[in-house]
Amino acid sequence: MTSRAPDPGRRNPRSRAAILAATRELLAEAGFRALTIEKIAARAGVGKQTIYRWWPSKGAVVFDALLALSETPEGAESGTPGTVELPDTGDIDADLRTVLRATVAEFADPAFEAPLRALYIEMITDADLAADYRRRMAAPINEAKRRRLRTAQEQGQLHPDADLDLIVEMLYAPLTQRWLLGTGPLDRDFADRLVTNALHAARAPGAAAPDDQRE
Amino acid sequence: MTSRAPDPGRRNPRSRAAILAATRELLAEAGFRALTIEKIAARAGVGKQTIYRWWPSKGAVVFDALLALSETPEGAESGTPGTVELPDTGDIDADLRTVLRATVAEFADPAFEAPLRALYIEMITDADLAADYRRRMAAPINEAKRRRLRTAQEQGQLHPDADLDLIVEMLYAPLTQRWLLGTGPLDRDFADRLVTNALHAARAPGAAAPDDQRE
Known part of the structure; x- marks a missing residue:
């Protein structure tokens, strides 16, 4: 399954990956309610403003963090944003x-x-x-x-x-x-x-x- | 569906009903983790020892509190403890x-x-x-x-x-x-x-x- 690649051109791929990985780790450690943009920024080693510039809310970061797990290595290049397709071999x-x-x-x-x-x-x-x-x-x-x-x-x-x-x-x-x-x-x-x-x-x-x- | 009636003979039915109702209320209000035998006893107007005498653990009270919701009005009299049966009209x-x-x-x-x-x-x-x-x-x-x-x-x-x-x-x-x-x-x-x-x-x-x- 290919997956969404939200505005890859606008973001530094390395910072984006660090932010999404930090979000998944913190979510697994302490749950959604305890998660804050501050904690994500600290764990990812980026400024809070970097996150606020790229995502409108904490929920939006969380959803991208989970969607990113389904991205193929070349997902950001090959996928059309917003499209998901199941395999179709005809069977x-x-x-x-x-x-x-x-x-x-x-x-x-x-x-x-x-x-x-x-x-x-x-x-x-x-x-x-x-x-x-x-x-x-x-x-x-x-x-x-x-x-x-x-x-x-x-x-x-x-x-x-x-x-x-x-x-x-x-x-x-x-x-x-x-x-x-x-x-x-x-x-x-x-x-x-x-x-x-x-x-x-x-x-x-x-x-x-x-x-x-x-x- | 008829349902289990755990040892009805041993318990005062009115106290049992009050304990189970209090358990459901407290569970809905604050969740399983915040629930204590003390709080159930206070809400039900019984002594803690009454609960400890009839149930081995908090989990056991909770399960009985939920099972009691499936009891028919005459469940305690008609049901064999431990049996549950689906209707069978042949269709x-x-x-x-x-x-x-x-x-x-x-x-x-x-x-x-x-x-x-x-x-x-x-x-x-x-x-x-x-x-x-x-x-x-x-x-x-x-x-x-x-x-x-x-x-x-x-x-x-x-x-x-x-x-x-x-x-x-x-x-x-x-x-x-x-x-x-x-x-x-x-x-x-x-x-x-x-x-x-x-x-x-x-x-x-x-x-x-x-x-x-x-x-």
Whole structure:
């Protein structure tokens, strides 16, 4: 998955990387509420004004710090700002397995999951922050997931009536739940079973007809 | 759903109800970490020793306080301690819709969801508490869900190879995610769509064969 590269031309890449790394570390150490621009600046070895010049708020730095983890090494050059795309080899089963296995690997990486966990805890009690997260981080990614499923649907790999919005939630919510609460192993086998079963649902006749109670 | 009634004979029902109500209120007000046996006793108007005599730990009171919300009015008399059963009318579609709609209604009730939210936040950072929750609260309920699906499977309403453990997670994790993060409306329509799609997955041939990538 490629990812946003916010205004790379305007910023010193080394300072930007230091600021985002400091933000992730501090978030993992003490959570969102204790995080301040002052602490980020001190940890990153930059002036506060550098951060204020590049980001409008603490939340904006946090979201960029998490988005940066999904950037490919050449992301800033190759990516169009604001675009996220899932792989498309023409095989929806294989592509979803690739993407869900990558998500499993991200959740196993403390550098990724510790700051995200701190942010989730905050979002559970802060509806405004959760809405901001949905708009800035989750929405573009969820739209990319739905876009990939729609392409498969147009190619006849999924049922024309499949409830694609719901399929996305059934694919990812069980992963998120196991990650947040440790309710079971979070491994490739689990990712593959989710893909298999979600695609079964997406291929069934009448999948999008809740009033049609039995096919 | 009927629910556990822990040792009702040993306890004064009025004191027990007051203790559990006080626990839920305090949990919703200030979270799990700030909760103490002293505060529960003061709010419930009982002595600390009354609580220590009936419950081994703060966590045990909290779990009973949440379980008590699922008790039917006659629960203490009719329920066998430790048993939870899903409705079984012989129609798995209708029964799952009944149960998921009831879960949606519980999440809309502040008296239920506020203390549970406080507990979830704690569990996200406390693996021991999460494990205790799974063992004492989630496991009996999840086993009841799997049991109901197995009965349907034995009656030929689901595919013999259906991955029932995963179906339970695909049914409930999207509900929990919408509740925790507000990622979408949590209503009867959503509950019904989850049931429809999860049952499509459970009826597909080869549902439990992750290595069998295309049916």
